[in-house]
Amino acid sequence: xxxxxxxxxxxxxxxxxxxxxxxxxxxxxxxxxxxxxxxxxxxxxxxxxxxxxxxxxxxxxxxxxxxxxxxxxxxxxxxxxxxxxxxxxxxxxxxxxxx
Numbered sequence: 001x002x003x004x005x006x007x008x009x010x011x012x013x014x015x016x017x018x019x020x021x022x023x024x025x026x027x028x029x030x031x032x033x034x035x036x037x038x039x040x041x042x043x044x045x046x047x048x049x050x051x052x053x054x055x056x057x058x059x060x061x062x063x064x065x066x067x068x069x070x071x072x073x074x075x076x077x078x079x080x081x082x083x084x085x086x087x088x089x090x091x092x093x094x095x096x097x098x099x
Contacts, residue, residue, distance in 0.1 A: 001063045002098040005036040005044065005055070008081065009092045017088045028089055037098070038063060051084035055093060058082055062097045 007030045028048060036044035041063035043052045058080045061067065068077040078097040083090045 001040070001065060003038040003041070003059045003062045004094075004096045004098050005038060005047065005059070006094045006096070007032050007034040007091060008094050010089065011091075012089050013087075021088055028084075028086065028091060030091060048084065050086065051091060051093065054084045055080075055082040055095060058095055062095060067097065 010028065010030070010032060028051075030048070030051075036047050038044050038059050041060040043049075043056070058069065061069075062078060062080070067079070069080055074080060076096070080095045081092060082095060083092045
């Protein structure tokens, strides 16, 4: 099964960055509404490895026909909203099974 991964929102917390982080050479380059397609639970080309590790188990579960995470968390049981693990520049993704 295929899973559509849509970038919902990018956030940036400049106060946290200024206080705790050293300058980065490369920041996340995804953009809102960008879509990636996972085939059979595989990482889509161009998707950040760190973001993938945050969502991988959810994508794999959806791709195998599962869903309904945490007993009704999402209105659509064949979906999930997951954020990457960057605490300074989190990105939220919508994962949806494509039939």
